[in-house]
Amino acid sequence: MRPAPRLLLNTPDIELWPGGLLRARSSHDARLLARAQAVLRRKRDGRYLAARVPEGLMPMVERLAREPGIEAALRRLDDPLLRRGPPAETPLPLDRLNERLHRLGLDEGYADASGLPLVAEPSCLYFAGLDRYRRALWLTRAAARAWQRLRGAAAADGIALDAISGYRSHDYQLGIFERKLARGLSVAEILTVNAAPGYSEHHGGNALDIGTPGEPPAEESFERTPAFAWLQAHADDFGFHMSYPRDNPHGIVYEPWHWCHAAGT
Secondary structure (H helix, E strand, O other), rough: OOOOOOOEEEEOOOEEEEOOOOOOHHHHHHHHHHHOOOEEEEOOOOEEEEEEOOOOOOOOOHHHHOOOHHHHHHHHHHHHHHOOOOOOOOOOOOOOOOHHHHHHOOHHHHHHOOOOOOOOOOOEEEEEEEEOOOOEEEOOHHHHHHHHHHHHHHHHHOOOEEEOOOOOHHHHHHHHHHHHHOOOOOOOHHHOOOOOOOOOOHHHHEEEEOOOOOOOOOOOHHHOHHHHHHHHHHHHHEEEEEEOOOOOOOOOOOOOOEEOOOOOO
């Protein structure tokens, strides 16, 4: 019998991680995570909120009951339908999109100016292995399977591919902007490299930043590697395309490392 897939259950405010995939940040975390069947993780800042262990739910923050979105997350954790198999990958609502854009001084006109579509987060994502940094890589079911086939075919041809990043939430994307703003970059500068929250292909769980060992991540120099040449020749066979070629209409710099799986392929 095939083992059940490891799933990330997604709610607007909180992610529900399966046990064994998150890194401990303290000795107290380590003891709980070692026994956790599931971990509730706040999307806004990655804070661990609670762990489900054999004897029940153990809070990892004070006033867990007041945490925004906690009731929806607990309902999802206890959903009896999950016992029947993986849930549908339905999209989450986009109800806080304008709030995130306004925090960056943007408005709805960004969509028209960039030509980028809105991308909702899936309510469920599949474990697709580990990325270069030994973090869990989450993708849609189709993209996860396609990535594993793609990587295996490349390896058979002597090409090593690794994932730099996959799924990212809207809140995580906002955090990227806030960290870069704190380093002195302007919003306009950041938008040439990162789509605004709500518009990144990474939100949908179908996009991957791909690298190869020994090559720095997310650099244009990737185009000079045998790995990139192999992707150009073969990625389409597995349903992947490069999203941001040179002179693309979205105002995003050339990204030879960013590849997206076409849904339904």
